[in-house]
Amino acid sequence: MYCGIVGYTGLNYQSAPILLKGLQKLEYRGYDSAGIFVPDVADNMDQLVKEKGRVSELVDLVDRSDVSGTAGIAHTRWATHGVPSVENAHPQMSANERFYLVHNGVIENYLELKHKYLTDVPFVSDTDTEVAVQLVAKFVEDGLTTFEALQKMTSLLADNSAYGFLLMDDQEPDTMYVAKRKSPLLIGIGEDFNVVTSDALAMLDETHDFIELNDNEIGVIKPESVRLFNREGEEISREPFHVDIDASETDKGTYEYYMLKEIDEQPVAIRRMLDKYFGETGEILIGDQILNDIKAADRIYIVAAGTSYHSGLIGARMFESWSGIPTEVHVSSEFAYEQPLLSENPFFIFLSQSGETADSREVLQNVNRAGFKSLTMTNVEKSTLWREATYALPLMAGPEIAVASTKAYIAQVTLQAILAYALSDRIDLDLEQELSKIAVDIQAIVDDKAVFEKVANELLVPAHSAFYIGRGADADVSLEAALKLKEISYVQAEGFPAGELKHGTLALIEDGTPVIALMTQPKTAGLVRGNIAETQARGAEAYTITTKALAEPGDTGYVLPDVDPLLAPLLSVVPTQLLAYYTSLGRGLDVDHPRNLAKSVTVQ
Ligand code: F6R
Numbered sequence: 001m002y003c004g005i006v007g008y009t010g011l012n013y014q015s016a017p018i019l020l021k022g023l024q025k026l027e028y029r030g031y032d033s034a035g036i037f038v039p040d041v042a043d044n045m046d047q048l049v050k051e052k053g054r055v056s057e058l059v060d061l062v063d064r065s066d067v068s069g070t071a072g073i074a075h076t077r078w079a080t081h082g083v084p085s086v087e088n089a090h091p092q093m094s095a096n097e098r099f100y101l102v103h104n105g106v107i108e109n110y111l112e113l114k115h116k117y118l119t120d121v122p123f124v125s126d127t128d129t130e131v132a133v134q135l136v137a138k139f140v141e142d143g144l145t146t147f148e149a150l151q152k153m154t155s156l157l158a159d160n161s162a163y164g165f166l167l168m169d170d171q172e173p174d175t176m177y178v179a180k181r182k183s184p185l186l187i188g189i190g191e192d193f194n195v196v197t198s199d200a201l202a203m204l205d206e207t208h209d210f211i212e213l214n215d216n217e218i219g220v221i222k223p224e225s226v227r228l229f230n231r232e233g234e235e236i237s238r239e240p241f242h243v244d245i246d247a248s249e250t251d252k253g254t255y256e257y258y259m260l261k262e263i264d265e266q267p268v269a270i271r272r273m274l275d276k277y278f279g280e281t282g283e284i285l286i287g288d289q290i291l292n293d294i295k296a297a298d299r300i301y302i303v304a305a306g307t308s309y310h311s312g313l314i315g316a317r318m319f320e321s322w323s324g325i326p327t328e329v330h331v332s333s334e335f336a337y338e339q340p341l342l343s344e345n346p347f348f349i350f351l352s353q354s355g356e357t358a359d360s361r362e363v364l365q366n367v368n369r370a371g372f373k374s375l376t377m378t379n380v381e382k383s384t385l386w387r388e389a390t391y392a393l394p395l396m397a398g399p400e401i402a403v404a405s406t407k408a409y410i411a412q413v414t415l416q417a418i419l420a421y422a423l424s425d426r427i428d429l430d431l432e433q434e435l436s437k438i439a440v441d442i443q444a445i446v447d448d449k450a451v452f453e454k455v456a457n458e459l460l461v462p463a464h465s466a467f468y469i470g471r472g473a474d475a476d477v478s479l480e481a482a483l484k485l486k487e488i489s490y491v492q493a494e495g496f497p498a499g500e501l502k503h504g505t506l507a508l509i510e511d512g513t514p515v516i517a518l519m520t521q522p523k524t525a526g527l528v529r530g531n532i533a534e535t536q537a538r539g540a541e542a543y544t545i546t547t548k549a550l551a552e553p554g555d556t557g558y559v560l561p562d563v564d565p566l567l568a569p570l571l572s573v574v575p576t577q578l579l580a581y582y583t584s585l586g587r588g589l590d591v592d593h594p595r596n597l598a599k600s601v602t603v604q
Contacts, residue, residue, distance in 0.1 A: 003029075003031060003075060003076055003077045003078050003090070003102075003103075003104045003198070004022075004023065004026030004027075004029050004031065004075065004076040004104070004197075004198055004199060004202065005073075005074075005075055005102050005103075005104055005164055005166050005185065005196065005197060005198040006018075006019050006022035006023060006026070006073070006074050006075075006195065006196065006197050006198075006202050006203065007019070007071075007072070007073040007074070007102075007166045007168075007176045007178075007195060007196035007197070007221075008022075008071060008072060008193065008194075008195050008196075008206075009070070009071035009072075009174050009175065009176055009193060009194055009195075009221060009222060009223050010070050010071070010190070010192055010193025010194075010223050011070065011192040011193065011223045011224070012070070012192055012193070013070060013193070014068060014069070014070060015038055015069055015070055015071050015072035016036065016038055016062055016067045016068070016069070016072060018195075018205075018206060019036055019038075019072050019073070019074040020036065020055065020058065020059050020062060020074065021205065022074065022195075022197065022202040022203055023036075023055045023058070023074050023075075023076055023202075024055050024056075024059075025199075025201055025202040025203075025204075025250060026076050026198075026199060026201075026202045027054075027055055027076065027593075028258065028401040028402065028403065028592060028593070028599055029076070029078075029199065029598050029599040029600055030078050030403065030593060030597055030598030030599060031055075031076035031077055031078050031598075032052070032053075032077065032078060032079055032084035033050065033051065033052045033053065033076075033077045033079070033084045033085065033086070033088065033089035034050070034051055034053075034054075034055050034058045034074070034075065034076045034077065034089065035048070035049060035050030035051065035058065035074065035075055035077075035089040035090050035091055035102075036048075036049050036050075036058065036062060036067070036072060036073070036074040036075075036091070037049075037072055037073050037074070037091040037093075037100040037102075037168060038067050038068070038069040038071070038072035039069055039071060039072070039168060039170050039173035040067075040068055040069045040173075041069060041070075041173045041174075042068070042069075046097065046100070046170050047065065047067045047068075047069065048091060048093060048100065049061050049062050049065055049067065050086045050089040050090075050091075051086065051089070052084050052085055052086055052089065055076065069173070070174070070223075071168070071173060071174050071175075071176070071223075072168075073091055073100065073102050073166050073167075073168055073176065073196075074091075074102070075089070075090035075091060075102035075103075075166075077089050077090050078598055080106055080128075081106070081110070081126055081127050081128045081129075082125060082126030082127050083126075085125075087124050087125045087126075088125045088126055088127050090102040090103060090127075090129055091168075092125060092127060092129045092130040092132075092133045093133065094133045094134050094136065094137035095121050095122050095123075095134060095137065096137050096141070097170075098137060098140075098169060098170050098171065099133050099136050099137050099140075099146075099167060099168070099169055099170075100133070100167070100168045100170070101129055101132055101133035101136070101165060101166070101167045101168075102129075102165075102166045103128075103129040103132060103163055103164065103165050103166075104162075104163070104164040104183040104184075104185075104198055104602065105161065105162035105163040105164055105181075105182065105183040105602070106128065106161060106162055106163075107128035107129075107131065107132060107157055107158070107161045107163065108157075108158040108160050108161045109156075109157065109158035109161065110128035110131040110132070111131075113131055113135060113156055113157075114131045114134075117135060117138055118131065118134050118135065118138065121134050121138070132153055132157075132163075132165065133167070135149075135152075135153040135156070136149045136150055136153050136167065137149075139152050139153065140169075146167070146169045146171075146172070146177060147177065147218070147220060147229075150165070150167060150177050150179055150218060151218060151233060154179050154181070154216070154218070157181075161181065161182075162181060162182035162183045162358065162602065163179065163180060163181050163182070163183055164178075164179075164180045164183035164184060164185040164198055165177075165178060165179045165180065166178050166185070166196050167179075174222055174223055175220060175221065175222050176194075176196055176220075176221045176222075177218065177219070177220055177221075178196055178213060178218065178219040178221065179213075179217070179218045179219075180213045180214075180215065180216075180217065181215045181216055182215065182358065182361070182602070183198070183602050184198055184199070184212075184356050184383070184384055184602065185197075185198055185212075185213045186198070186199075186200055186203075186210040186211065186212055186213070187210065187211045187212075187213065187219055187221060187226055188200070188203045188206060188207040188209065188210050189207055189209045189210070189211065189226065189240050190206055190207045192223055192224065193206070193223050194221045194222070194223065194224075194225075194226055195207060196219075196221060199600075200243045200245075200380075201245070201250050201399055201401075204243065204245060204247040204250065205247050208242055208243045208244070208245075209240040209241070209242055209243075210240055210241060210243060210382075211226065211228070211238050211239075211240045211241075212238070212241070212382055212387065213228070216230070216231040217229065217230055217231070217236070241381075241382050243381070243382075245398070245399060249398050249399050250399050250401060256585075256591075257402065257581075257585075257591040257592045258401040258402040258592050259402035259404055259406065259488070259577075259581055259591050259592055260581055260591075262400055262401070262402055262406050262407045263406050263407070263446060263574070263577050263578060263581065264446050265397070265398060265407050266406065266407050266410045266439075266442050266446070266574065267439040267440070267442045267443045267446075268398075268439075269395075269396060269397040269398065269407045269410055269411045269414075270410065270411075270414055270435055270436075270438060270439040270442070270570075271436070271439050272396040272397075272398075273395075273396050273411060273414050273415060273418070273435075274432060274435055274436060274439075276394070276396055277415070277418045278418075278432045282430075282432055284418060284421065284422040286393065286418070286419060286422050287391070289391070290375060290391045290393075291422055291423060293347060293373050293390070293391075294323075294325070294347050294375075294419075294423055295325075295423060296345065296347075297325065297343075297345050297346060297347035297373075298325075298326070298343045298344055298345045298346070299325070299326045299327065299328065299342075299343035299345075299346050299347070300316075300319050300325050300326070300327040300328070300346075300347050300348075300349060301327075301328050301329075301330060301335075301342070301346050301347070301348050301349070302315055302316055302327060302328070302329040302330065302348075302349045302350075302351060303329075303330050303331075303332045303335050303348060303349070303350055303351075303360055303363045303364075304329075304330075304331075304332060304350065304351035304352060304357075304360060305331060305332050305333060305352075305357050305359050305360060305601070306405070306483065307353070307404075307405040307408070307409050307480060307483060307484075308351040308352050308353060308357075308360075308405070308408070308409075308412060309329065309330075309331050309332075309351070310409065310476060310477075310479050310480035310483065311351055311409045311412035311413050311416070311480075312329040312349070312351050312412075312416075313329050313476035313479070314413050314416070314473055314476050314477070314566075314569045315327075315329075315349070315351070315412070315413065315416030315417075315420065316328070316329045317472075317473055317476075317566055318416055318417055318420035318421075318566055319416070319419075319420045319423070321420075321566060322420045322421055322423070322424035322566070323420050323423035323424045324424070325423065326343075328340070330363075331359075332350075332357065332359040332360040332362070332363050333359040333604065335363050336359060336362040336363050336366065336604070339366070346372055347372070347373055347374070347375070348363075348364070348367050348372055348373070348374035348375070348389075349374070349375050349376075349377065349416075350363075350364055350374060350375070350376040350377070350378075350385050350389060351376075351377050351378075351412050351416075352376065352377075352378045352379075352383075352385050353378065353379045353380070353395070353397075353400055353405050353408035353412075354378070354379070354380055354383060354599065354600040355376065355378035355379070355380040355383025355384060355385040355386045356380070356383050356384050356385070356600050356601075356602050357385070357600070357601055357602070358601060358602050358604045359601070359604055360385060361384055361385060361388070362604060364376075364385060364388055364389060365388070368388065373390045373391075374389040374390050374391070375389055375390065375391040375392065375393065376388075376389035376391070376392045376393075377392075377393050377394075377395060377412060377415050377416070378392065378394070378395060379394070379395040379396075379397050379398075379399075379400060379408050379411065381394050393415060393419075395408060395411035395412060395415060396411060397410070397411040400599075401592070401599070402591070402592045403487070403488075403592060403593060403594055403597050403598065403599050404484055404487055404488050404577075404580065404591075404592075404594070406484075406577045409480065409573065410442075410570060410573070410574075413569055413570055414435060414570065417431065417435070417566075417567060418431065418435075429564060434563070434564055434567060435567075437561075437563075438563060438567060438570050438571060441560070441561045441563070441571055442570070442571065442574055444561075445560070445571065445574045445575060445578075446574065446578070448558075449578060449582075451558065452558075452575055452578035452579050452581075452582055453578075453582040453585075453586075455543060455558075455579060455582075456578075456579050456580075456581075456582030456583040456585075456586055457582065457586045459514045459541055459543060460485070460489065460491060460514055460579060460582075460583040460586075461489075461583055461586035461587055463491050463512075463513070463514050464491070464492060465491065465492040465493065465494075465508065465513060466482075466485060466491050466492075466493045466494075466513070466514040466515075466516065467482075467493070467494050467495070467496075467505070467508075467509075467513065467514070467515045467516065467535075467540075468481040468482045468485075468493065468494070468495040468496075468516050468517075468518065468576065469495070469496065469497070469498040469501060469515060469516070469517050469518070469528070469531060469532075469535075470495075470497070470498055470517060470518035470519065470520075470521075470528060471497055471498050471499060471521060471523075471524035471527060471528055472521040472523065472524055472565075473520070473521060473565065473566060473568060473569050474498075474518035474519065474520055474521055474524075474528070474568075474569075474572065475495075475496065475497040475498070476569065477495075477518050477569045477572050477573050477576070478495030478496060478497075478518055479495040479496070480495070480573055480576070481493075481495055481516070481518070481573065481576030481579075481580075482494050482495030483495070484576060484577055484580035485576070485579065485580045485583060487580075487594050487597060488580055488581070488583075488584040488589065488591055488594045489580060489583035489584040489587055489589065490587070490589070490594075490595075491583060498517065498524075498527070498528045498531035498532075499527065499531065501531055501534060501535065502531075502534060506534060506535070506538065509535050509538040509539065509540045510538070510539055511539035512539060512540075512541055513535075513539065513540045513541065514540070514541050514543065515532065515535045515536075515540040515541065515542050515543070516542075516543045516544075516545065516576070516579070517531070517532045517542060517543070517544045517545070517546075517557075518544075518545050518546075518572050518576075519544055519545070519546035519547075519550055520545075520546060520547050520550065520560065520563070520565060520568035520569075520571070520572050521565050521568070522549070522550060522565060523565075525546070525550045529552075532544070542556065542557075543556055543557050543558075544556065544557030544558070545557055545558050545560065545572050545575050545576070546558075546559060546560065547559070547560050547561070547562050547563065547568065548560070548561060548562050549562050558575050560572060560575075
């Protein structure tokens with residue numbers, strides 16, 4: 001599930017404001033209900049407040065309910081089992097009103113467990129989570145401690161279940177229990193307090209030091225102690241890692257939506273990457289071991305989902321053209337269950353903004369079992385894909401909050417370019433200089449916002465459907481452009497190789513259908529012009545995004561500066577991001593929170 005978890009236990013401060021602020025920081029991930037539980041030691045009363053809808057409504061409700069206490073757990077839920085409702089919102093409470101549980105993930109065998117163990121227990125929700133909390137209550141009634149009951153409950157969950165559990169027992173009001181498999185959970189370390197969160201961004205106002213929980217581990221957290229136990233129940237220790245993100249980076253500042261802020265941050269993302277990956281004399285700072293392992297491979301397999309997959313399509317062109325290494329790109333959800341025949345000595349690259357995408361992780365686990373080497377490129381250090389791959393390189397894009405990914409795509413393409421370049425003998429391109437120039441060029445494009453706002457309002461806001469076309473790398477960017485448009489503006493959009501139009505899709509072109517052609521590849525620009533003419537002859541409204549060298553008088557469109565064709569996607573994608581943004585805005589939609597979508601997809 002895509003839900004968010006926060007928990008707090010401390011000596012000095014009220015927990016509710018901290019938890020609610022945490023939930024607000026998690027809003028970007030998508031949710032449809034929210035809830036909080038705070039044990040009140042003073043009055044010996046438990047306070048459970050839940051709301052269907054926005055966190056702001058929960059905040060009002062909590063204010064009115066006078067919630068008080070210095071520990072508590074809270075959750076934003078994205079419905080999977082059962083509709084969004086107060087009953088189905090978390091925390092879920094045991095029938096004896098002693099245990100409270102929030103949960104990210106899916107318990108595959110929850111009905112089976114309910115029928116086996118809980119036939120005489122009254123249920124109030126349709127959730128798998130309620131089964132989990134009732135099981136804990138039952139095992140405690142049978143004589144186990146809370147810790148043992150949690151251990152037993154998790155051991156009964158089917159292997160393909162995913163969970164991040166945060167549990168409280170009202171008999172120990174300062175203690176939080178955590179357990180996890182597949183779904184991320186972090187324990188944040190403070191002085192006189194500790195926190196739990198599914199996403200470090202939610203708790204950066206409290207702490208920057210976190211301990212990650214690994215699969216099948218259980219943690220017991222009090223204000224002044226954190227204890228971790230492995231699957232066998234043996235106590236283990238793990239050092240915290242430091243998250244080096246300024247909490248202000250997660251603020252919207254003067255922007256109406258994060259997405260525009262993040263589009264504007266793209267030049268900075270590239271510059272950060274240049275600082276990180278190029279040394280003072282222009283040498284590339286990627287470890288020799290990674291480079292040697294990739295050079296020793298006979299094929300690269302890039303595995304990713306959504307926008308990250310689209311950036312992989314561009315990367316593959318660079319690995320093949322610059323480094324001469326055959327490269328395949330695969331959608332992770334397909335690769336996981338329909339694995340193609342692999343080469344003798346493959347090397348895997350995982351691309352993931354969040355580092356938590358369950359589909360990609362499934363592949364990585366298979367890759368690890370087979371003993372192949374891998375590299376994760378991700379924006380979130382210490383994320384699951386980061387930790388579980390042989391190597392990891394950070395994207396340096398800064399927190400990406402809007403559901404629609406923009407700067408992570410730019411960062412992924414940039415990092416793949418740097419890696420492909422480091423693997424190549426190609427000397428006729430000064431990549432560092434070219435990328436610095438691209439950062440400046442992107443700045444000029446984002447400064448042209450008014451142009452794209454106008455085009456979006458005239459061409460796309462009224463449209464039912466739209467098409468992005470291009471050839472070569474432009475076809476890859478078309479896929480990304482169409483995804484961005486559909487996911488935030490709900491305009492049915494398709495992106496595909498321009499030459500494919502006449503093999504079927506041309507039938508959809510009607511009077512006024514927007515066709516946006518990307519034309520940055522000198523080799524095929526003439527052919528794309530032919531394809532545009534075919535659509536115009538059927539009534540399409542054509543708009544071109546092309547480079548200065550390839551522009552022609554009379555074009556209706558936007559002209560980009562000239563750039564190496566393989567790097568052109570870094571420029572051509574930016575107008576398409578802005579077109580999607582202004583189309584969504586023009587249609588009066590919530591740009592950052594498109595319906596049915598969430599930022600980090602931690603279920604398959
Ligand atoms: C679209 C978008 C998604 C993600 C996809 C993979 O704008 O953001 O398509 O790219 O869910 O997520 P990550 O990159 O976190 O693995």
